[in-house]
Amino acid sequence: MSNPWIAIGALALVALAIPLSMMAVSSLLRPSVPEQGKRAVYESGEVPTGDTRIKFNIQYYMVALLFVVFDIETVLIFPWTVIYQDAVANVGLAEALVPMLAFIGILVIGLGWAWRNGAVKWVRSPRAQAQRVEQ
Amino acid sequence: MVVDIAGFQVADWVALVPSLILGVTAMLLFIVDSIEPRPGTSSNTVLAGLSTLGALGAFLVAGYFLVLGVGQPRGTGAVDLFNGQLVVDGMSLFFVVIVGSVTALVTLASYDYLEGQEYQAEYYGLVIMAATGMSLMASANSLATIFVSLELSSLPSYALVAFLKKNRGSVEGGLKYLLVGALSSSVLVYGISLVYAASGSLQLNAVADALAGGSSVPVGILGVGIIMVLLGFAFKTASVPFHFWAPEAYEGAPAPVSAFLSSASKAAGFVVAFRVFLTAFPEVGGLAGGDPMVDWVTAVTVLAVVTMTVGNFAAATQEKVKRMLAYSSVGHAGYALIGLAALNAPDQGFVLGASMMHLLVYGFMNTGAFLFIALTEHWGIGRTFQDFNGLSTQAPLACAAMTVFLFSLAGLPIGGGFISKLYLLAATAQAGSWLLGAALIVNSALSLFYYSRVVKAMWIEDPSADLEVDSYPSSLYAAVVIAAFVTFALLPAFGLLSPSAFDAASVLFG
DSSP, rough: OOOOHHHHHHHHHHHHHHHHHHHHHHHSSOOOOOOOHHSOBBTTTTTOOOOOOOOOHHHHHHHHHHHHHHHHHHHHHHHHHHHHHHHHHHHHHHHHHHHHHHHHHHHHHHHHHHHHHTSSSSSOOOOHHOOOOOO | EEEEEETEEGGGGGGGGHHHHHHHHHHHHHHHHHHSSSSTOOHHEEEEOOOOOOOHHHHHHHHHHHHHTTSSSSTBBBBBEETTEEOOOHHHHHOOOOOOOOHHHHHHHHHHHHTTOHHHHHHHHHHHHHHHHHHHHBOOOBBHHHHHHHHHHHHHHHHTOOOSOOOOOHHHHHHHHHHHHHHHHHHHHHHHEEEEEHHHHOOOOHHHHHHHHHHTOOOHHHHHHHHHHHHHHHHHHTTSOOOOOHHHHHHSOOOOHHHHHIIHHHHHHHHHHIIIIIISSSSTTTTTTTTSOOOOHEEEEEHHHHHHHHHHHHHHHHHHHHHHHHHHHHHHHHHHHHHHTTTTOOHHHHHHHHHHHHHHHHHHHHHHHHHHHHHHHTTTSSTTTGGGGGGGGTTTHHHHHHHHHHHHTOOOSSSTTHHHHHHHHHHHHTTOHHHHHHHHHHHHHHHHHHHHHHHHHHHOOOOOOOOOOOOOHHHHHHHHHHHHHHHHHHHHHHHHHHHHHHHHHHTTOO
16 A cells, blocks of 8 residues: 555655756756846836835725725625526525625625725825835 | 514524624614715714614614524524524524623713714724624634634724724734734634544534544544634633733723623623534533543633633732723633533533623623723723722712622622622532632632722722812713613522523533
8 A cells, every 4th residue: 555645745856856957957058148137126027216115105005905805706706607597597586696786785885985985095195205216 | 494483484594683783783884984984074973873773773682582582492493594604592692682782882882982082983883893793703603604703803803992093002902902813813713724624524513423423533633623722712702821912902992992892702702612612522522421532621621710810810919990800801701611611510501501691791790890991081080099089979870880890790799790600609519620619719709809999999088189070971871870780680680581591501412
């Protein structure tokens, strides 16, 4: 009786071996052309400005929180839409539709509250303004 | 699914109406605040009234359901909802009654306490959402729903403790509460994962079935899991070893929030602990006869004795009244733990019922005591025992109420606390656990010492020259007096309510 952990161990070895061997092979094969652009920080193709230690506006945090609301909403609505037709056929329109409407309604109330309280209004903080990197 | 409530055939989710009322109230508070979003512009009266009505509604409906027999053997029997993820039975309704009544008292008192504060709508919204989480904790019947509802009650609580944003104590208490809460939540969720690994399910009845087999259960994993789950609940109930947030958070928080957390939140933590340990792990703990696989009853006994002793001895050394009450609340968590620790008794329903009744009485007397502190904070008199000197010359009614609370907390026959402690003592005697009984008596005697320091300061000491009470805030006064009246009324009325607690408890032991 072979131990199943042997297979997992072999898999781990392969998982380590593949990237290491690829890096080793490419370092043997590639030509060495040092160049300024290659040593620069990669910022999605943009020209890098300033360093990484800047203060972010707190507003990003609000946007991220609202994103979570929509994200979770989507995750739960997708499977519901997939089975919606079958669900209506099996349990009727009310039981299939009303719980989802209630769920979305709760989220809409939350979003409306956040909106009215200025969570999506972009405030500029004077201190962040002063510390902004001059272009 | 259809259940029969008072002769009406209604959908089964109707049994969950008390929790739904709280949830809808929270939504209404959001809508009210959306109409006038600028801080401080929404009417305090509307917000406090709406929250109090919602909490009162949940309290009344849950109480009415208890009387009708919803969820109980004489009525519908336990109502399983969502494939057993939630259950409505006597115990869940009983604890919704506790949570609802405490929430109503707290929101009523907050009307005066919050006067002139910004962000009132957020305050009431957070209180009601936390109460929703607590009432769901009473119904949660699966480790997943337990964790979610526990977080629903914890997250608003962190923000509530730090509500006074410009007050150092409040912010510091909030931060400590958050950090300890995060730690204990992770301990709890790790314990849940281990229990899941050992049993293969999250739903409590299914866990019990899976563990009933015996021989094939990995005892080591299960044991560590059960202990970690127990520690996770120790945070919510402010028991040793996760009690050290309690004095900081209760002292720093606005006093109505301290009242809310130390009464309702604690009761909710206990109902979850009761349900998990008695639904999922009775056989594992040897309650069904036979040797225990994981002896959690002994573990809870140790926690109960240590919690009582630590709480009461720490309370006896305090100089500030609010902090003394915070430590005494830790001590009372130890008393309530007797409900799980003394389960070796022949009549298990009596043991658990005694603990539930203690939590009910405690809900009123402790809320009242903290609301009295809210009153003194409103007047702006200091926090130490000396600052209370001669207060009865200025506010005799409130001081009389506070005296009822304190003596009832100590266990003197002036309020329901006397009988509930007597029942707890009888429970330890039934279980033959002399250690628990002795700890209960010694600690109660000690607690009388530090509670009477406050009473002595209020009634016997002479007031300092500058002590002056200039206003008598009506809603705070009303909340304190109502709490005092109920605490006192529970002394004769104890026998009316205790059967429902004992029935609800004994159902769990099938």
